[in-house]
Amino acid sequence: MHRNRTVREPEALNPLRSFEGNKFEKAVASFFYWLRTHSRKVLLIVAGLVVAGVGSLGYLIYRDQVESKSLHAFEELMKNPVMAPGSGAEKVALEKLSKYEEEFSNNHAKIRSALRRTEILVRTGEKEKAAEALMDISRAVDTPELQALFAYRAGTYFEEKEKFAKAETAYSTASSKLLDENAALALALFGQGRVLILLGKGPEGREVLKRMMEIKEAENIADLRIAAAAFLIQHGK
Numbered sequence: 001m002h003r004n005r006t007v008r009e010p011e012a013l014n015p016l017r018s019f020e021g022n023k024f025e026k027a028v029a030s031f032f033y034w035l036r037t038h039s040r041k042v043l044l045i046v047a048g049l050v051v052a053g054v055g056s057l058g059y060l061i062y063r064d065q066v067e068s069k070s071l072h073a074f075e076e077l078m079k080n081p082v083m084a085p086g087s088g089a090e091k092v093a094l095e096k097l098s099k100y101e102e103e104f105s106n107n108h109a110k111i112r113s114a115l116r117r118t119e120i121l122v123r124t125g126e127k128e129k130a131a132e133a134l135m136d137i138s139r140a141v142d143t144p145e146l147q148a149l150f151a152y153r154a155g156t157y158f159e160e161k162e163k164f165a166k167a168e169t170a171y172s173t174a175s176s177k178l179l180d181e182n183a184a185l186a187l188a189l190f191g192q193g194r195v196l197i198l199l200g201k202g203p204e205g206r207e208v209l210k211r212m213m214e215i216k217e218a219e220n221i222a223d224l225r226i227a228a229a230a231f232l233i234q235h236g237k
Contacts, residue, residue: 077100080096114134118137128166131158135151135173148184155170156191159195167191168195186224190227193206
């Protein structure tokens with residue numbers, strides 16, 4: 001009696017042992033058998049996926065609502081007379097933009113506010129602050145090309161105000177984002193090399209300008225090469 005029980009036990013533990021059918025049918029049967037024997041684990045996994053999916057969907061809906069609300073608020077703000085160019089109320093306009101950014105912290109809100117603030121600061125001659133705002137935008141945007149564009153513009157304003165260390169950071173940020181050897185990269189390198197020399201870092205500046213000079217695939221940078229050569233002669237480098 002005991003012997004018969006021990007022989008039948010493996011079949012009871014594995015009902016598919018004597019399964020008759022092809023490999024596909026056995027695979028399907030095995031899968032459903034595994035589901036039945038691990039139903040608790042399967043339910044927990046499914047429940048976890050459902051919760052994660054609902055959470056992700058909820059976040060996306062919330063994000064879209066915040067973006068829509070922040071955009072509407074910005075459009076309303078732009079209708080305020082103090083925000084118009086030439087209103088003479090630049091200080092008030094900047095304060096309103098600061099309050100807008102305090103209320104809406106999403107990236108798009110920060111970018112649109114910083115762009116408007118930059119325009120006001122440039123118009124009032126506060127170009128160093130405008131450059132700082134452009135660097136904020138450069139860090140907030142997604143694409144390398146836009147990051148480079150805003151960083152380069154920041155570099156020009158820093159350089160104009162003779163903030164050469166900040167200008168070098170901005171220009172080097174711009175050049176690091178540009179992978180293709182084109183006119184945009186040449187401009188960023190020219191700016192970077194120029195301010196390095198103005199900072200007293202001649203060897204580093206010459207190395208950057210040499211890299212700019214060696215760009216062959218970029219079109220219409222002959223004038224930049226001439227300007228770089230003239231700059232080096234002017235500064236005895």
